[in-house]
Amino acid sequence: xxxxxxxxxxxxxxxxxxxxxxxxxxxxxxxxxxxxxxxxxxxxxxxxxxxxxxxxxxxxxxxxxxxxxxxxxxxxxxxxxxxxxxxxxxxxxxxxxxxxxxxxxxxxxxxxxx
Amino acid sequence: xxxxxxxxxxxxxxxxxxxxxxxxxxxxxxxxxxxxxxxxxxxxxxxxxxxxxxxxxxxxxxxxxxxxxxxxxxxxxxxxxxxxxxxxxxxxxxxxxxxxxxxxxxxxxxxxxx
Numbered sequence: 001x002x003x004x005x006x007x008x009x010x011x012x013x014x015x016x017x018x019x020x021x022x023x024x025x026x027x028x029x030x031x032x033x034x035x036x037x038x039x040x041x042x043x044x045x046x047x048x049x050x051x052x053x054x055x056x057x058x059x060x061x062x063x064x065x066x067x068x069x070x071x072x073x074x075x076x077x078x079x080x081x082x083x084x085x086x087x088x089x090x091x092x093x094x095x096x097x098x099x100x101x102x103x104x105x106x107x108x109x110x111x112x113x114x
Numbered sequence: 115x116x117x118x119x120x121x122x123x124x125x126x127x128x129x130x131x132x133x134x135x136x137x138x139x140x141x142x143x144x145x146x147x148x149x150x151x152x153x154x155x156x157x158x159x160x161x162x163x164x165x166x167x168x169x170x171x172x173x174x175x176x177x178x179x180x181x182x183x184x185x186x187x188x189x190x191x192x193x194x195x196x197x198x199x200x201x202x203x204x205x206x207x208x209x210x211x212x213x214x215x216x217x218x219x220x221x222x223x224x225x226x227x228x
Contacts, residue, residue, distance in 0.1 A: 004157070035218075040123070042204060042218035043158075090157060100146050100165040100208075103216075105157035 002026050004106035006091050012112045013081040021076040021109050023091030031094040032074040033058070033103070034066065036087040043090065049074055081113045116141040118207045120219035128227045133177075133192040135222045137205035140186060147188045148206040149179055152221075158204065164188060175199070200226045 007022045025032065030051050035043040045058030049068040063085060065077040074093075078085060088110050092103040121136040139145065146165050150158040162173025169181045175198075179190045188205060205219040 040220055042220045044218070045216065092158075100163070102148065102160040102163060103158075105150075105159070107157045108155075 004091055004093055004104050006089075006106035006109050008109060009107065010110050012114065013078070014114050015082060017081050019078050019081065021078075021089055021091075021111075023074045023076065023106060024072050025074075025091075025093040025104070026072065027093060027095070027104065028071060029093035029095045029104070030071070031096065031101075032068065033092045033094075034064070034074070034076045035090045035092065036060065036085075037090060037108075038087050046076065046089075078111075083113045085111065086113045087111060116145065116207055116209055116215070116217055118205050118217050118219040120203075120205050120222050122222050123220065124223045124225065126225040126227060127195045129197055130194050133190070133195045133199065133224065135190040135203050135205075135224065137188045137190065137219060138186055139188060139205070139207045141207055141209055143209045146208045147179075147181060148208070149173065149177070149188075149190050150204045150206060152202045152204065154201070161190070161203070195224075195226045197226050197228060200224055 004025045033048040034046040037043050044060050046064050047066040049055045055066050088108050090108050091106040094101045094103045118139045148163045149161040151161050152158045161177050162171045164171050164181045172178045177192050202221045202223045204221050208216045
């Protein structure tokens with residue numbers, strides 16, 4: 001199993017550009033999430049999905065879109081990049097709805113917006 | 115509402131000495147509590163979790179944590195630090211019934227001095 005994979009590992013954008021961060025998991029997990037990690041702030045939830053076709057907003061959703069057409073894939077789209085979106089982005093998956101379940105994280109995408 | 119506070123942003127210990135990383139939480143419900151570790155430029159990995167069974171929880175790599183309801187604490191300990199323990203550690207609280215409301219602490223960076 002590859003677990004949770006993310007591409008690209010690094011990306012530099014100019015203000016106003018759009019891009020998609022890719023996330024895939026091969027564990028047949030229902031739940032998938034996107035987080036951003038900023039220094040001194042821990043991880044903050046951007047969007048999450050409880051299954052194919054179902055998504056919802058997290059704590060910091062503005063400027064980001066998601067969709068979930070398959071169980072495996074959960075891409076994150078930046079519509080018009082801003083310097084405030086410079087961050088490290090992590091995708092995570094978990095097998096079910098229980099709060100007891102651990103999350104499995106991808107290796108992250110480091111994004112810089114100039 | 116829930117929150118989690120990691121009391122130290124940086125902890126420095128000598129190799130072979132004990133490690134104590136402190137975490138306090140608040141939650142309206144009986145929560146699940148987790149500790150994750152993040153090595154430099156890597157994703158997060160689960161160390162251990164508390165899910166209302168035993169209050170003393172043992173995790174990987176010799177780490178353990180004790181859930182103390184009266185003190186609303188879930189401190190992470192290890193008897194003897196190893197150089198490979200140098201990383202950032204996150205305390206996470208998840209209320210019962212809803213993993214999407216997970217809250218991350220701001221992290222504690224552990225430095226191990228040879």
